[in-house]
Amino acid sequence: MLVLRPLHSGWTLRAPSIDGPVPATVPGCVHTDLLAAGLIPDPYLDANELDLAWIGRSSWVYSTSFDAATEADQADRVDLVADGLDTVATVTLNGVRLGRTANMHRGYRFDVRSLLRPVGNVLEVHFDSAYEYALGVRDALGARPNAYDEPFQYIRKMASNFGWDWGPTLVTAGIWRPIGLSSWSVARLDSVRPVVSVDGADGIVDVHVTVERAADDPLTVTASVAGVTASATVPAGATEASVRVRVPDVRLWWPRGYGDPARYDLSVTLSAGPDPLDAWQRHIGFRTVELDTAADADGTAFTLVVNGMPVFVRGVNWIPDDAFVTRVDRARYEARFTQAVDAGVNYLRVWGGGRYESEDFYDLADSLGLLVGQDFLFACAAYPEEEPLASEVAAEAREQVVRLMPHPSLVMWVGNNENIWGWHDWDWQAALDGRTWGEGYYLDVLPGIVHSLDPSRPYWPGSPYSGTPDVHPNDPAHGTTHIWDVWNTHDYRHYGTYRPRFLAEFGFQAPPSFATLRRAVSDDPLTPASPGVLHHQKAADGNGKLARGLAGHFPAPADFDDWHWATQLNQARAITFGIEHFRSLRPLCMGTILWQLNDNWPVTSWSAVDGDGRRKPLWFALRRVYADRLLTFQPRDGAPALVAVNDSALPWQAQLDVQRVSFTGDIRAKTTVTLDVPAFGSVTLPLPADVVTPDSPSAELITADRAVWFFAEDVDLAYPAASVDVTVRPFDGGADVEITARTLVRDLTLFADRLSPSATVDDQLVTLLPGASVTLRVTGSDLPAPDSPAWRTAPVLRTANDLVTA
Structure with a gap:
């Protein structure tokens, strides 16, 4: 039987630029090893990142030694298996070169049986500078445009390592995935490719297997699901086989909100006669997925259909959760996924400048019913299609498609992020002067690989993409769209001019939580333009865009605390406006x-x-606008109408009072509406003229449950100075904070992290009419006493009123 022995201990790291060997953690990277050894400061603090650029421009050697007294004697083959080397690596064992790699996104296998010694084997991995390699490829193939002055498109490495408009430039090197010895005899499973489909009430798994041989014996492949077993013979010398398993009355895997994400265990074994040789197990899910891209009167649809049900995608883009990706473990994924699910998210798009995530990522998504769209790893650049990159791209894509296809959460492959759009609109064509830029990957190589290996999933050439070269790739009426003019040049109300079929990227900035910023930046005083704050703002003219985004909504902030609150609130407002x-x-x-x-x-x-x-406050806004059931006031025919959106499996039937109310709480007009919204549907209800016509636009609003409509922007509203009563009731591990409004208070927010860095709060952005109350639960340690003024005043307790009346 195949035996895998990890080689994760005893590693050291050395380089000419450091004195002596440094203990190394595998999996890991150079930066985290140097940080653990106390040789560098934390790259995330202040501007330390700039002083550490030399790391990515240096060469490094990882070394370990191990004994192998039994491996060579007990197996026909012993392979060194490296699941991930970052990135330009030369691997040697006992002084013999095994091979050279240049792709972070692939695994490698080397036959080492003849090189093993009973004791004292020395394994070394020499990493060359990723910069040096990438610049060499650029010089050989010719320069091509990209969004940043970094050579990330010339090397198959996580692009965001080279910095982004939200990320640091920390170019890593290291053994970033498991490495070990694989000992086997006769044959092993080289790949297992389950194609899952549904036929009526039955689930079908077509298991396609390739084997690697050390002998020509006839073999048997056996696949089992839910107690159903099927086998196939691999004739002597053959290396491929297929097995079909049909499971009757199968339970379908459903996305979150549509049903249970049912999964089954699929096991595959390889044997020679009665002797088992290798085994493979995964969880799978039975479901169908397709894209509805039919033409209609409004353009071309883009609707994800799972098990025959159209799904409204309430999604978020996912980037690597740490610049040092080996620090992201299953618990970290679980924390982020919980935050996503609690915010109403049903879809994660794995963005093309990051990486193919670990098995934990997709397994958690499977179990939670989260849909996943996976970009192939190309982003914001023109990519050469020549060697040495072309064969690497194809091999990487084949490996990752086969690795990830068992996961039912994975519902779409996407060719790239913004590269087709870039070729059209970002002045690339003249700069390219006929050189390749990646089109062949997105329209030929990648769809060919997906269609041949993973026919159960749709492929889409890019994000954004209209569906055809004849239509502009970012035409909102066709396919998928990115909206970035709002952040870059337009007020967020410009979202209201768009009627996209599917919006795959849009966003608005804000600073991190105060405790996060204060931990990372030691500026004294802390200001929007202090050095550390500016270093942790990577977007071009980011602070200028934040300021322009406030214009017309809020006055210019008076100090740092007002700036922090105003920009976080404006981010939440912008995204609320857009998603609603x-x-x-x-x-x-x-x-x-x-x-x-x-x-x-x-x-x-x-x-x-x-x-x-x-x-951030945005998260609480997202939870509201991504709720299964959404009430929102929207302009229709020159007046606000009430729109009810029901993304739940049950009809939504209710009676609601819709009121026009003064800021002092006086009801000026009222109507009662009857909601009857079908499952997965929406209705628009016009409102009576007296409800939607204000006597005083600057001092009135419309309410319906938690939905509100103000008739003017904050700067033009006659807000009262916010006045509230606050009662703090401690309990073990936190406090309940009851807040009763004496005046209208809009977007009431308690910043728990300003009470204690450990503290969190269960709600933010609450609007209260005079006399109304809310109880907020704060959890955490080291909280101030209940009678402390901190609970009741800025910068802990804030409202939109503060920013205007101040």
């Missing part, structure tokens, strides 16, 4: 994927969850 508008267009628009859920370090960015895992 896009969801109100259902079924014309059938998906929004917010940029972005998470950060990979402490930074001002578009995220809902910051680099220390804290939820």
